Amino acid sequence: MSKDFWAEFAILVGMGLFGILTMAVYPALQAASSREKVKGMPLPVILLLQLFFNGAMVTVASFLGLKAARGLGLGAPYLERLLGVEYPVGYPTAAWLPLALGFGVAVAAISLAVDRFLGPAILASFWRSAPAWQRFLFAFYGGITEEILMRLFLLSGVAYLLVKLGLERGASLWTANASAALIFGALHLPTASRIAPLRGPLVAKVLFLNGVAGLLFGYLYVVFGLEAAMASHFAADLLLHGLGSIAFGPAVEKPPA
Numbered sequence: 001m002s003k004d005f006w007a008e009f010a011i012l013v014g015m016g017l018f019g020i021l022t023m024a025v026y027p028a029l030q031a032a033s034s035r036e037k038v039k040g041m042p043l044p045v046i047l048l049l050q051l052f053f054n055g056a057m058v059t060v061a062s063f064l065g066l067k068a069a070r071g072l073g074l075g076a077p078y079l080e081r082l083l084g085v086e087y088p089v090g091y092p093t094a095a096w097l098p099l100a101l102g103f104g105v106a107v108a109a110i111s112l113a114v115d116r117f118l119g120p121a122i123l124a125s126f127w128r129s130a131p132a133w134q135r136f137l138f139a140f141y142g143g144i145t146e147e148i149l150m151r152l153f154l155l156s157g158v159a160y161l162l163v164k165l166g167l168e169r170g171a172s173l174w175t176a177n178a179s180a181a182l183i184f185g186a187l188h189l190p191t192a193s194r195i196a197p198l199r200g201p202l203v204a205k206v207l208f209l210n211g212v213a214g215l216l217f218g219y220l221y222v223v224f225g226l227e228a229a230m231a232s233h234f235a236a237d238l239l240l241h242g243l244g245s246i247a248f249g250p251a252v253e254k255p256p257a
Contacts, residue, residue: 004083005070009062011079012148016058017051019145022137024050058148065153068160069226072169076152076226096224097231103220104235107213111240114209135241143234146184150214151221151229155180173222181214182207 024047069075075085155176162172185207189198192206213236220228 004080004085005066007083008076008080008085009066012062012066012076012152013055013059016062016145016148017055019141019143020051020054020058022140023145054145058145061149061153065148065156068156069152071160072156072163072173074156074222074225078225078227096220096228100220100224100228100232101235103216104232105239107216107232107236108239110212111209111236114205132242136238138241139234139237142237143230147217147221147226147230147233150180150184151218152226154183155218155221177215177218177222180218181211184214185210 066075155173157176158179159169159172159176162175163169167175188206188210189203192198192202196202213233217229217233220232
């Protein structure tokens with residue numbers, strides 16, 4: 001593999017680890033403030049284990065996802081151009097930022113509306129779990145780490161396998177996009193289960209909201225590249241978990257019981 005591959009791989013791993021570290025901020029502060037052990041182990045051990053296992057996952061996902069993406073002609077075009085990678089003629093290079101931000105605003109608006117009027121309220125419970133400044137940091141995990149896992153790795157990997165099985169590239173990409181979006185939604189169910197019992201309406205709500213978001217982020221990834229999906233996801237999470245909680249009633253700034 002080329003030097004630019006390893007350079008991009010290292011950058012993606014570093015970005016993914018940064019997102020993981022931002023997610024570790026709140027549990028760390030909560031445990032430190034209470035001076036208690038988490039799950040029977042000292043806080044430093046918990047954080048090191050979390051970083052190790054999540055870091056290993058991001059490392060493997062970055063490597064395999066990058067290989068699959070390059071095999072499909074996908075990737076992070078702006079990052080890769082800085083590394084000297086040449087793209088096939090016709091790869092989209094149009095300004096994607098307004099569309100990506102627009103998708104992010106749409107995802108946040110739909111999620112806020114559905115969560116507000118079709119209970120049980122998931123976002124309000126999440127907002128009460130951490131102060132606003134920590135919720136702002138969560139956008140880095142969603143916008144960076146989740147996009148490496150869901151779009152670069154999962155979407156690219158599924159599409160690559162489908163192409164190898166003989167399915168046409170376009171059909172493979174959109175099938176993979178739908179699959180990744182569904183899995184993206186399902187991965188949010190454990191968090192929702194801590195708020196309310198997982199009954200039909202709640203399951204449908206979680207799958208719908210996160211599924212729609214996943215489809216839009218996947219579209220941006222396939223058409224414009226990983227940077228567009230990251231920007232859109234980051235904007236959506238920033239609005240939902242930061243500005244949204246301020247506009248629709250500030251969260252109670254205390255750790256969860």
